Amino acid sequence: MSNWFSQNFPNVVYQGWSGDTGWLTAINQTLFMTFWSAIFGGLLGLIFGFGLVVTGPKGITPNRILFWIFDKIVSVFRAIPFIILLAFIAPVTKTLVGTQIGSTAALVPLSLGVFPFFARQVQVALSEVDSGIVEAAQAVGASFTEIVFGVYLREGRSELIRVSTVTLISLIGLTAMAGAIGAGGLGNMAIAYGYNRFANDTTLVATLLVLILVLVVQVVGDFLAKHYNHK
Amino acid sequence: MTNPIISLKNIDVTFTQKKRTIEAVKNVSIDVNRGDVFGIVGYSGAGKSTLVRAINLLQVPTAGQVVVNGETFFDGQSSKGVQIKPKDLRDRRRKIGMIFQHFNLLNERTVAENVAFALQHSPLSANEKKAKVSELLELVELSDRSEQFPSQLSGGQKQRVAIARALANDPEILISDEATSALDPKTTNQILALLKKLNAEFNLTILLITHEMEAVKEIANKVAVMQNGAVLEQGSTLDIFTKPQAPLTKEFIETATNQDKALAAISATDVVENLPAGQLFARLTYSGNSTNEPLITGLYQNFQVVASILYGNVEILQGTEVGSLLVVLSGTEAGLAAGLDSLTDQGVTVEILKGTKA
Numbered sequence: 030m031s032n033w034f035s036q037n038f039p040n041v042v043y044q045g046w047s048g049d050t051g052w053l054t055a056i057n058q059t060l061f062m063t064f065w066s067a068i069f070g071g072l073l074g075l076i077f078g079f080g081l082v083v084t085g086p087k088g089i090t091p092n093r094i095l096f097w098i099f100d101k102i103v104s105v106f107r108a109i110p111f112i113i114l115l116a117f118i119a120p121v122t123k124t125l126v127g128t129q130i131g132s133t134a135a136l137v138p139l140s141l142g143v144f145p146f147f148a149r150q151v152q153v154a155l156s157e158v159d160s161g162i163v164e165a166a167q168a169v170g171a172s173f174t175e176i177v178f179g180v181y182l183r184e185g186r187s188e189l190i191r192v193s194t195v196t197l198i199s200l201i202g203l204t205a206m207a208g209a210i211g212a213g214g215l216g217n218m219a220i221a222y223g224y225n226r227f228a229n230d231t232t233l234v235a236t237l238l239v240l241i242l243v244l245v246v247q248v249v250g251d252f253l254a255k256h257y258n259h260k
Numbered sequence: 261m262t263n264p265i266i267s268l269k270n271i272d273v274t275f276t277q278k279k280r281t282i283e284a285v286k287n288v289s290i291d292v293n294r295g296d297v298f299g300i301v302g303y304s305g306a307g308k309s310t311l312v313r314a315i316n317l318l319q320v321p322t323a324g325q326v327v328v329n330g331e332t333f334f335d336g337q338s339s340k341g342v343q344i345k346p347k348d349l350r351d352r353r354r355k356i357g358m359i360f361q362h363f364n365l366l367n368e369r370t371v372a373e374n375v376a377f378a379l380q381h382s383p384l385s386a387n388e389k390k391a392k393v394s395e396l397l398e399l400v401e402l403s404d405r406s407e408q409f410p411s412q413l414s415g416g417q418k419q420r421v422a423i424a425r426a427l428a429n430d431p432e433i434l435i436s437d438e439a440t441s442a443l444d445p446k447t448t449n450q451i452l453a454l455l456k457k458l459n460a461e462f463n464l465t466i467l468l469i470t471h472e473m474e475a476v477k478e479i480a481n482k483v484a485v486m487q488n489g490a491v492l493e494q495g496s497t498l499d500i501f502t503k504p505q506a507p508l509t510k511e512f513i514e515t516a517t518n519q520d521k522a523l524a525a526i527s528a529t530d531v532v533e534n535l536p537a538g539q540l541f542a543r544l545t546y547s548g549n550s551t552n553e554p555l556i557t558g559l560y561q562n563f564q565v566v567a568s569i570l571y572g573n574v575e576i577l578q579g580t581e582v583g584s585l586l587v588v589l590s591g592t593e594a595g596l597a598a599g600l601d602s603l604t605d606q607g608v609t610v611e612i613l614k615g616t617k618a
Contacts, residue, residue, distance in 0.1 A: 162367075165422075170378075
């Protein structure tokens with residue numbers, strides 16, 4: 030088995046396991062980038078998504094100015110192609126993290142790249158919460174925070190999980206692109222050590238690993254979304 | 261005369277959309293007394309829902325005055341319309357229960373959690389809240405469903421959960437916004453019976469918004485009829501049913517008592533279609549005392565007027581009988597005239613539907 034593998038996938042073996050250019054390192058870098066940018070971008074996206082819904086024309090505290098601000102920020106950031114955003118905000122990254130390269134530096138563009146996408150998804154998910162339920166909560170004297178957490182978040186939970194899954198998968202795609210600016214990870218492995226060196230076996234294995242990651246996220250996301258749906 | 265528990269004065273609600281202004285509610289004044297079941301009837305789009313949302317300021321009016329329990333919530337005359345602090349408003353809203361056409365239960369919470377949601381600000385201890393929830397569920401006969409989710413319930417059961425939630429903070433007022441409109445007739449009657457019971461047992465004041473006059477007929481003691489944002493007429497249910505003024509009110513009542521169908525069928529019969537000269541096709545509406553008088557016999561004995569009854573209907577409204585008859589009257593010219601006068605004297609409303617009175 031291992032003999033067959035090293036014969037057919039020589040470059041994969043050459044990369045090693047835990048070294049600087051090893052597979053474990055690449056997997057860790059991808060997981061690291063996905064996880065932390067999901068946290069930062071996710072929080073930012075949630076805040077903007079909620080902001081858009083509660084200040085929107087049909088929200089619980091309609092506010093044209095705030096809504097306009099949220100809306101424009103999200104639109105502008107969504108309009109910038111990610112690969113350009115990477116380069117464009119490099120100086121910001123440098124001030125924030127101290128470096129422009131590496132997995133940690135990639136968190137800045139990744140978070141900024143994913144949050145507007147997520148914010149729109151959150152906005153759509155929360156808009157599906159029946160306005161009648163919100164009204165019923167207001168009628169029993171629920172406060173702003175109770176409506177945000179007790180109604181929107183709770184009622185929209187299943188839908189939020191579903192859009193988070195979609196976002197997480199697209200984020201994994203972005204981490205591969207971030208590899209292009211030296212962030213490492215499986216994307217970098219597939220391009221720098223696979224494609225650029227004509228090592229098709231490396232590209233193939235890196236792709237398969239990304240595929241598995243996506244699949245796991247999808248399956249877990251679908252399960253949770255279904256579990257929390259009582260509609 | 262006691263002070264009304266809800267007093268709406270000259271309420272206007274106007275929505276402005278880009279270039280259009282929609283007057284959803286126009287100069288409506290309504291007083292609801294403690295213990296009333298006040299029906300507000302009208303077709304969809306008449307402004308009923310918008311009007312009642314002005315009571316707990318879910319909809320802030322454009323002008324007018326909202327006074328609930330002696331406290332002014334809104335005064336359009338004042339520079340800042342809303343007279344009550346947000347925190348106090350939330351507190352007052354807990355004393356105004358509300359139920360909806362589509363129930364509006366929290367889908368992701370169990371029946372018990374839905375009721376408990378309304379108790380978040382209650383001064384009760386955790387144990388007392390628990391007891392309160394089971395007491396309420398018992399009241400609406402859903403104790404065995406407390407751990408289920410709304411999606412597992414039927415429409416009638418969902419509405420009963422909504423009623424339990426609306427009653428959680430022992431409100432004095434219950435606003436029912438088309439609460440039976442999505443339910444089948446049998447379930448509708450169960451819900452109406454429950455509302456009636458709540459009104460009788462707890463002296464709960466109920467505002468019943470509906471497009472079904474049947475519901476009003478069942479439980480309301482007062483009624484207002486709305487069209488295009490304005491109240492066409494209002495009064496006691498008995499008065500409205502026996503002496504409706506506006507055409508829309510008549511239409512609603514005819515539908516509610518099935519008279520529209522009877523009238524259509526009877527108008528097409530040979531007797532009415534080819535009504536001989538000198539005969540009258542008329543509707544007699546009477547209530548209360550006149551029900552006990554032998555009307556038809558009296559007509560014949562005193563005026564030699566023969567009345568053949570084509571359709572008859574008796575409703576009991578607020579304990580009073582209300583009857584209506586579709587009859588063909590025949591007799592001498594003088595007899596008919598005198599007979600009709602005597603009916604009117606006895607408090608019977610006479611409407612000539614076909615034929616001419618001499």
